[in-house]
Amino acid sequence: MxxxxxxxxxxxxxxxxxxxxxxxxxxxxxxxxxxxxxxxxxxxxxxxxxxxxxxxxxxxxxxxxxxxxxxxxxxxxxxxxxxxxxxxxxxxxxxxLPDKDYVALVASLIVEASQTGREEVVFSQKDRPRYGKAAVTRANELLGDRGHLTLSAQTRPIQGGFLLSDGDVEVNCTFETLVRMQxxxxxxxxxxxxxxx
Known part of the structure; x- marks a missing residue:
């Protein structure tokens, strides 16, 4: 799974x-x-x-x-x-979620959603300074040699989770979207x- x-x-x-x-x-x-x-x-x-x-x-x-x-x-x-x-x-x-669990969850979701390992990860204005660097760093560690993700300077008006951006392609992994899909x-x-x- x-x-x-x-x-x-x-x-x-x-x-x-x-x-x-x-x-x-x-x-x-x-x-x-x-x-x-x-x-x-x-x-x-x-x-x-x-x-x-x-x-x-x-x-x-x-x-x-x-x-x-x-x-x-x-x-x-x-x-x-x-x-x-x-x-x-x-x-x-x-x-x-507690900060540690939030970072672990987001990092694992980033790894799951990443296609190239080179995407930009976009967080909310609130989450970027709080979790952004730690989540991207952990996701790159999990991706190993393939891990070249970057933390986007941009933010988006989302509640939680992230958007994965690769040029014109964007993968929506916001918590709102994941809960709505579920x-x-x-x-x-x-x-x-x-x-x-």
Missing amino acids: NGIEKITARIGADAQQEIDALLAQTNVQVQEIAAEYEAKAARAAKEILDKGEQDAAVREERLVSAARMDARKAMLAQQQALMDQAFRKALDDLLN RRTVERQVAQVLFEG
């Missing part, structure tokens, strides 16, 4: 763990919402039955259907909010778990 796969697997595992914890909480909330709507539908149905059995059956069916639809909408909104929260937390966790992959699996449960 290469570095990027390890990182994306770690992001996926962290996100999955967060989602599992939040899913348990959501299931309780969803059951409460469903019970509330079912209770409302049952009360309305009883009132209608007092007025007329046939009309009541039709109305009850509509109310139960509407209640189920409302409960499903509420559940979907809650599930989406939980996924948003889990992936925001994954990004925050990456951005708040989310696309994991979100389908998470949605299946949430919707089947």
